[in-house]
Amino acid sequence: MAGETGIFIGSGGGKRIELVLRRANRHGLVAGATGTGKTVTIQGMIEGLSAAGVPCFVADVKGDLSGIAMAGSPAAKLHDIFAARAAEVGDTGWAYADNPVQFWDLYGEKGHPIRTTISEMGPLLLARLMDLNEVQEGVLTIAFTVADKDGLLLLDLDDLQAMLTHCAERADELTITYGNISKASVGAIQRALLQLRSQGAAAFFGEPALSMGDFIRHDDKGRGVVNILAADKLMASPRLYATFLLWLLSELFESLPEIGDPDKPILAFFFDEAHLLFTDAPKALLEKIEQVVRLIRSKGVGVYFVTQNPIDIPDTVAGQLGNRVQHALRAFTPRDQAAVKSAAETFRANPGVDVATAITELKVGEALVSLLQEDGAPAPVERALIKPPRSRVGPVTPEERKLLVETDAIGAKYDTLADRESAEELLTAKSAEASAAAAEAAAKDEAEKAAAAQAKQDARAAKEAERARIAAQRDADREARLAEQERRRAEREAANSPWNRAVTSATRSATTAVSREVATQVTKAVFGTTRGTGAGFLGGLVRGVLGGLFKGR
Known part of the structure; x- marks a missing residue:
């Protein structure tokens, strides 16, 4: 049960061990080998936090934690063990009880779908999700910058x-402003996107995006609602799982107001299989994780990492974890031995507990516990028995899950995918407009080329026609000249015929005789005689003139 100031965890060293609510936002670590009782410990902590009015989030990797929604049963095979453990640890008010639950699932199969937008995820987390190198991450960042602009x-x-295709098409232009955008880098990112699709990540991106307020709810009894993420299928894509939970933490950090140290957390966040968050994480991502873990405390959020080996958590993050529950470790390998030594060194010493030895001897349901006290100092480590859970140990049935999903406070808010106008539609429309404009320009160019060709053809035809006309005119002129020459030739031939020559000779003789006679008569009339030099000359002149006149006829 949860008291006014703390949550009962178990007992050890002859005293009750409680998680102080005022210090529960100082984060924590639950570690231990497989099968040592981590899941039951988490289940009991969530029950206590929920009863104290603290909403929780937990990733249900194996499906076992869904039983938190249902009260345990006296008919369960572990009932006797749990009852005995409750009596042993002094949990006198122990009784079976359920907890208010909301089920979530990235794929929308075992709970309400969780979605975010590409913009909200950001280039850093997306680069981590797609395992991009620094150059490819730079190109991705350019795509985000151009989209925002x-x-x-x-x-x-x-x-x-x-957007990536758009940037590749504008590479020459954008490279001048933002840096090199190679087709090889864009192609690598596109291939990574295909891999994300094959993992089902497409269902995670879209709208309506998750509102963080829906994670922080209370039921009508004031109990904090437990948000359970169905992560059994998600674990098949460990990088997607880790990136999603880090995004969730980042969104909580950005959306929640600063409240300092409240009397109790506004949300407790349990990160199972936490080692996946840090495996092969680049330096920039580790810095972001450290920043979020360090600062989200002042937002009233407590983060609890759950992992098999405490050395899976980097020192920069582990140093922020004030509340620790360490289940058994197996020191079979050098790495295991290093983990035992590391775990032993992180606890506040207790003269009555040999931590390094106890870690390898702990039984199932037993742990080394060191929680922050009221004054904020870690309590000396104690070897403690963990209290039994009140809810069901094991998963709910599909029918129970379906009923719980349909009747919770979220309803159908996230069930229907919305598809409003965004980059893909706008760029497609712009591309269509550009294609139509290009087609129109091409058609206009073709029309102009056709018109020019037709004009050229018409000009050639007109030129040919003119040439034909000129040739015809030349032929006609030549024919006319030939006809005229023929006519003249005929006239000449006619003039030179025997008959014409005879007529001409007779005419000429007659003319000459007439002209001589006329001249004589004229001379006589003028001079009165035909003799003398002047008369002879004048007579010859008159005869010549008259002869010419007659000849012309």
Whole structure:
């Protein structure tokens, strides 16, 4: 049960061990080998936090934690063991009880779908999700920058894919401003997007995006609602799982107000299989994780990492974890032995507990516990028995899950995918407009070329016609000249015929005789005689003139 100031965890060293609510936002670690009781410990902590009015989030990797929604049963095979353990640890008020639960699932199969937008995820986490190198991450960042500058919403993978294609098409222009955008880098990112799709990540990106307020709810009894993420299928894509939970933490950090140290957390966040978050994480991502873990405390959120080996957590993060529950470790390998030594060194010493030895001797349901006290100092480590859970140990049935999902406070808010106009639609429309404009320009160019060709053909035809006309005119002129020459030739031939020559000779003789006679008569009339030099000359002149006149006739 939860008291006014603390949550009962178990007993050890002859005293009750409680998680102080005022210090529960100082984060924590639950570690231990497989099968040592981590899941039951987490279940009991969540029950206590929920009863104290603290909403919780937990990733249900194996499906076992879904039983938190249902009260345990006296008919369960572990009932006698749990009852005996409750009596042993002094949990006198122990009784079976359920807890208010909301089920979530990235794939929308075992709970309400959880979605975010590409823009909200950001280039850093997406680069981590797609395992991009620094150059490819730089190109991805450029795509985000250009989308933001051009007012293009990046909501889902289709939007991001369209944006990358758009940037590749504008590579020459954008390279001048933002740096090199190679087709090889864009191609590598596009291939990574295909891999994300094959893992089912497309269902995670879109709208309506998750509102963080829906994670922080209380039921009508004031109990904090437990948000359970069905992660059994998600674990098949460990990088997606780790990136999603880190995004969730980042969103909580960015959306929640600063409240300092409240009397109790506003949300407790349990990160199972936490080692996946840090495996092969680049330096920039580790710095972001450290920043979020360090600062989210002041937002009233407590983060509890759950892992098999405490050395899976980097020192920069482990140093922020004030509340620790260490289940048994097996020191079979050098790495295991290093983990035992590391775990032993992180606890506040207790003269009555040999930590290094006890870690390898702990039984199932037993742990080394050191929690922050009221004054904020860690309590000396105690070897403690963990209290039994009140809810069901084991998963709910599909029918029970379905009923719980349909009747919770979320309803159908996230069940229907929304697809508003975003980058993919806008870029497709712009591409269509550009294609139509190009087609129109091409058609206009073709028409102009056709018109020019037709004009050229018409000019050639007109030129040919003119040439034909000129040739015809030349032929006609030649024919006319030939006809005229023929006519003249005929006239000449006619003039030179025997008959014409005879007529001409007779005419000439007659003319000559007439002209002589006329001249004589004229001379006589003028001079009165035909003799003398002047008369002879004048007579010859008159005869010549008259002869010419007659000849012309």
